[in-house]
Amino acid sequence: MNDWKLLQMIKACGWPLTPELLANDADFNARLEGGLIPLHWACAQGKAGLVKxxxxxxxxxxxxxxxxxxxxxxxxxxxSFQVVMLLIDRLKALSEPPPDLELRKRLTDTFIEGHTDAKNRMLQTLKDWERIAKKAGTAPAP
Structure with a gap:
């Protein structure tokens, strides 16, 4: 992403600190002023472009x-369905175990009332994550 696009995205998202903290080489997990962590802020605010x-x-x-x-x-x-899916896709790529039953329920309950495609995609994604984890041996014990 070029600098102009990045600056426009940062401006549009409402990031409360200086834009330099979101530059390509920034530490997005570093604790900043008042304990703010860029990745956590972006996830909590549902900022899909910034999370990506x-x-x-x-x-x-x-x-x-x-x-x-x-x-x-x-x-x-x-x-934010987009942010959740970005995170799930990355967690799957890292071979992380799928969510426990409580978190799985939160995921499905959050998107069950939304658009049918979101609900179906979430259910399928969780099934796929379970299948991938079983294959890799990272699935939690039943």
């Missing part, structure tokens, strides 16, 4: 916030 940018430039989607919430949990709270 951060993932493409090395953000750690497994990084847990000080209160114990993961980027995926923060994204569920934002109800």
């Amino acid at each position: 940018h951060m993932i493409q430039h090395g953000a750690d989607v497994q990084d847990t916030a000080d209160d114990g919430q993961t980027p995926l949990v923060l994204a569920i709270g934002s109800k």
Whole structure:
């Protein structure tokens, strides 16, 4: 992404700190002023373009916030299907185990009332993640 597009995305998303903190070489998991963490903020705010940018430039989607919430949990709270799917796709690529039953229920409950495609895609994605994890040996014990 060129600098102009990045600056426009940062301006449009409402990022509260200086744009340089979101440059391609920034540490998106670093604790900033007041404990703000760029990836966690973007996930909690449902900023899909910014989350995608951060993932493409090395953000750690497994990084847990000080209160114990993961980027995926923060994204569920934002109800942004795009952000949730970006995180799930990255977690699957990292061979992370699929969510436990409680988190799985939160995911399906959050998107069950939305658009039919979102509901069906979420259900299929969770099934695929389970299948991939079983194949890789990373699925949680039943």
